[in-house]
Amino acid sequence: xxxxxxxxxxxxxxxxxxxxxxxxxxxxxxxxxxxxxxxxxxxxxxxxxxxxxxxxxxxxxxxxxxxxxxxxxxxxxxxxxxxxxxxxxxxxxxxxxxxxxxxxxxxxxxxxxxxxxxxxxxxxxxxxxxxxxxxxxxxxxxxxxxxxxxxxxxxxxxxxxxxxxxxxxxxxxxxxxxxxxxxxxxxxxxxxxxxxxxxxxxxxxxxxxxxxxxxxxxxxxxxxxxxxxxxxxxxxxxxxxxxxxxxxxxxxxxxxxxxxxxxxxxxxxxx
Numbered sequence: 001x002x003x004x005x006x007x008x009x010x011x012x013x014x015x016x017x018x019x020x021x022x023x024x025x026x027x028x029x030x031x032x033x034x035x036x037x038x039x040x041x042x043x044x045x046x047x048x049x050x051x052x053x054x055x056x057x058x059x060x061x062x063x064x065x066x067x068x069x070x071x072x073x074x075x076x077x078x079x080x081x082x083x084x085x086x087x088x089x090x091x092x093x094x095x096x097x098x099x100x101x102x103x104x105x106x107x108x109x110x111x112x113x114x115x116x117x118x119x120x121x122x123x124x125x126x127x128x129x130x131x132x133x134x135x136x137x138x139x140x141x142x143x144x145x146x147x148x149x150x151x152x153x154x155x156x157x158x159x160x161x162x163x164x165x166x167x168x169x170x171x172x173x174x175x176x177x178x179x180x181x182x183x184x185x186x187x188x189x190x191x192x193x194x195x196x197x198x199x200x201x202x203x204x205x206x207x208x209x210x211x212x213x214x215x216x217x218x219x220x221x222x223x224x225x226x227x228x229x230x231x232x233x234x235x236x237x238x239x240x241x242x243x244x245x246x247x248x249x250x251x252x253x254x255x256x257x258x259x260x261x262x263x264x265x266x267x268x269x270x271x
């Protein structure tokens with residue numbers, strides 16, 4: 001009975017620590033073009049529909065794009081944004097309704113997508129979902145021409161001078177999680193042999209700062225660079241955890257660190 005109580009106590013303490021400290025959330029993301037004021041896709045007002053449908057459809061389109069890690073907004077834009085101009089056209093003689101998208105950008109060729117509406121019902125949730133899905137796929141493949149498989153070179157992982165074991169666990173988890181999310185980690189040899197031109201580089205810096213005797217503040221800064229070595233984005237994460245559990249639950253902690261940075265990393269890489 002005493003032995004069982006010891007095991008139970010350890011479990012409660014461990015779970016309590018993890019819940020108390022929470023997963024590593026992204027506390028700060030900085031990038032020259034990774035915020036709403038510099039959105040990649042700007043969804044302009046839709047001509048030919050009511051204000052209600054205009055807002056509903058713009059929200060759906062924006063959400064579909066964001067799920068693909070493509071920055072989008074119907075509120076903010078800048079001179080570099082791709083602007084989605086939309087018009088609903090009804091051909092009464094043919095009893096056909098079309099929604100026409102023109103995606104324009106001063107530095108790129110314009111793209112056009114036309115969708116014939118099922119039963120002419122733009123106010124249907126299913127129809128709006130179908131429109132949003134088709135447009136987001138079109139923007140991803142035809143407009144931005146995004147590569148599903150992304151290549152990343154890890155320049156360095158710093159901050160583990162006192163524990164190479166923790167660094168090795170982090171790197172192993174990084175490779176595994178990235179591979180599940182269509183991100184392939186490459187080295188300089190593969191870049192040369194396979195003549196890979198489009199890739200990003202990442203520098204990860206860990207800081208472990210003591211807070212008293214029992215706790216440590218872990219700060220992680222991810223620097224993402226393009227293949228020319230130019231900084232294109234920074235992700236900052238931080239959390240406070242108990243010193244005594246780091247070595248025992250580092251597998252889970254490092255997994256959470258990587259998972260919580262993935263969305264922003266994809267957005268920055270896709271810019």
